[in-house]
Amino acid sequence: MPHLVILYSGNLDHPPADGGTDMRALCRRLCDALLTVRDEQDRQVFPTGGTRVLAFPAAHWAIADGGAAGEAAGRGGDYAFVYLNLRMAKGRSAEVHRRTGETIETVCKAHFATHLATRAIGITAQVDEGHEVFDAKNSSIHPLFAPPPKA
Numbered sequence: 001m002p003h004l005v006i007l008y009s010g011n012l013d014h015p016p017a018d019g020g021t022d023m024r025a026l027c028r029r030l031c032d033a034l035l036t037v038r039d040e041q042d043r044q045v046f047p048t049g050g051t052r053v054l055a056f057p058a059a060h061w062a063i064a065d066g067g068a069a070g071e072a073a074g075r076g077g078d079y080a081f082v083y084l085n086l087r088m089a090k091g092r093s094a095e096v097h098r099r100t101g102e103t104i105e106t107v108c109k110a111h112f113a114t115h116l117a118t119r120a121i122g123i124t125a126q127v128d129e130g131h132e133v134f135d136a137k138n139s140s141i142h143p144l145f146a147p148p149p150k151a
Contacts, residue, residue, distance in 0.1 A: 006054065
């Protein structure tokens with residue numbers, strides 16, 4: 001953990017010149033940014049091998065009024081949305097929650113700056129802390145980032 005899942009309207013799956021975005025680049029930026037989050041003791045919060053960002057386009061969607069208000073405002077009726085939900089294991093401080101949320105928001109605002117200025121788009125970022133009733137983890141990724149054993 002953490003796992004950041006992004007759901008977005010499929011109309012963003014176009015080249016940037018056609019009103020879309022490079023979702024793979026956003027995923028990489030978000031993953032890199034999550035690895036920079038520090039706790040109050042200046043320790044990395046999220047394990048490198050456990051940090052994942054996944055993005056899924058919605059094949060079907062309906063947003064707001066379908067575009068009428070956007071057309072009337074001169075911003076086009078092709079509304080878009082991005083919903084980001086970060087799930088982290090329980091036990092981290094409110095300050096870590098805040099820092100994590102602000103990190104996600106900062107990356108998204110920068111990535112979607114042109115969209116926010118030129119089209120109707122909604123971006124929601126949420127951070128959830130889990131109360132797991134079952135939690136199984138099997139990974140051959142984590143050992144890649146473990147410190148070498150002391151001799």
